[in-house]
Amino acid sequence: MNSTISVSPPSPVSAMTATGLDVAVRIPPPPPPSGLPPPGGKPSSSGPRRSRGPVVELVGSALAAGASVWLVFTIAGLSAPFGLFVSSFLLFLVIYGVVCHSLHGTLVMKDRLATVAVWGGSLTALLALVAVIGFVVFKGAPVVFARFPHFLLADMSNFGGSSPVTNAGVGAAIVGSLEQVGLATLISVPLAVLTATYLVNSNSTLSRVVRNVVDAMTGTPSIIAGIFIYIILVKPRGTNGLDGLAAGLALSVLMLPLVTRAAVEVIIIVPEALREAALALGAPQWRVILQIVLPTARAGLITAAILGVARTAGETAEVLFTAGGNVHYNFSPLAPYQSDLPLQIYSLINQPSVNAIRVAWGVAFVLVALVLALFVAARAAGAAGTGRVSRQLRQRKARKRSMTMTKEPSP
């Protein structure tokens, strides 16, 4: 908390500038107002040193609110942790507002309250994330590590109704997920990159229409992709229609717009100067795109693809009508009935047995671990930096340059 919160340095902002480059504008913070009293506030007695006042006000209000609400709840004999928390927070806002108002005036009060609200809101979002992932780990890890490699390697054929958790195995589901998501990736990523390239480089009617199509389709309800594939691919083939291929196609319907959107955003920030330089040197468009634009955007494209994979790996609604599910290993996406991780979770939840629920948490743990690993991989790939030329490419270019310099006679 800044003691002179009324005049605080604006934060560095990453803004899309006219060149389309993501440039972080850093504004140096103004020097601390050493002698001057902050407008609307009390003159600070300690000079340039930060006063403890704001912290004391904040903590004091929080303690007062928490204590009084707790007291009331205890006297009334209520046991509602959620209600306790909410009413303490509301009371805290009131007390803190009154304190700030009486000490610093209305403007500062509003600012402080808004700060608290913004912190509260974003912490709630993080709390949800922690609660979900924490709960999955808490419930799932014991199941996964009860019989460790076995859980990842075996299939579900020995697990049914009341059998112990250690009989379960998620291997078949992992194989199914890998094949289905891999199939979706093979279909979607090349198509998405080509489409994105077209959208960025062309301004034809088709391009404008497809831009809107991509925007609209990123919000496609996943169940729609499921019934679409069911109608065109599963139903006509009868009982053998449910297989990994259908599931992979259903996933690709969802993955295509996702990756396209992300790829457009990456390709668009390739510095214009690079393209223009290549065009000015007389390179045809296709070489500019294939040898300059896409290699420059490579890291970002990889991130886009991996994030697309991570997002689709957990989709359940598509595979509900398309994969079929299987308790045995099925390595072929063309053979009927294949399982996968989300479907396995879903079918376990629907079994009326306590152990099935426990195993479902174990599968959820595996799925979340897989998705998190993909997420981290995407971040790592993206950290290489879009718009930066890879070392390999730089070396190749340097080699070429030295070759042409020695070969070509100077004019």
Next chain:
Amino acid sequence: MTVVAPRAMDPTLDEVSIELTPVHTPADRRFFGLLACSAAIMFMLLVSIMVFLAYHGWWALSHFKLKFFLGTTWSAPAHPGVLALIGGSVAIALVALVFALPISIATALMINEFAPARLRKWLTTLIDLLATVPSIVYGFWGLEALSPWLNGTSEWIVKHLGFIPIFRTNYAGSYEHSIFICGIVVSIMITPVITSITREVMAQAPREACEAALALGGTRWGMITDVVLPFSRSGMVGATLLGLSRAMGETIAILLILSSNSTALTGHIMGPEGSTVAKQIGSDFTISSTQGQSELVLAGLTLFATTLIFSLGGRIIVQRGTGPRR
């Protein structure tokens, strides 16, 4: 040849067209043909989804006509009323928005204006992570963790706020499979969507105006209310629409949590009532007769059209709203 620079996608700029000497190699034409084909596949995909759904939903449409869209109870195959299901989807989406919107705006402000630079990066990553966790995991968590946790709260709301019609319930004592719980779970899923768009829009607020506000002695909150929020208002509306479309299409979490007691249109969010389009398709589709499937497909098409309109409208508003003002 007029090469329209990649700026074409950037709505903040006028189209920058650069006249370059034509480099029309035949290879170029073939290459762009290939690119256009892949873009056309995208377009064809949307069209064929629409066409196939319409084809399979045709029976229901021709059989029930307008009754299909106006019926307030879904009891397939005899009396399908899609309004009941769309109403459920909207109810869950609205509950989700009530929670997600303030949290998203707070998070976006936090990332853009309040958090120190190092924390900012982490926050962005964590919010993206929130979007990556599979919806079945959220649904499972909502079923096993959240709804028992919130049981007492639901009971309190029904008891003390029951005079408000939406908090009334005909199923006292059973609060674990309600629209309310679904809404909270869905709100966690749409928070990252709304946050990331709002954040992008807010980042485009004119920095000079922000600095001017601060230089005139305004507080940070004053700067936000006077510069950032007015600038990004339409962007936030667009983000809300996008979140709404995402929330309406959510399937698996609702399929797990929401009860299948009644499929009538309901305004009571605390009890185990109501159903959504996606949930109904998910639970009934494979066990339905051909006619029942046709009805569900038509319901799905209605949902698809609704979400398409919302998400397209949202995008358009976001893009319009972030242009340079005045």
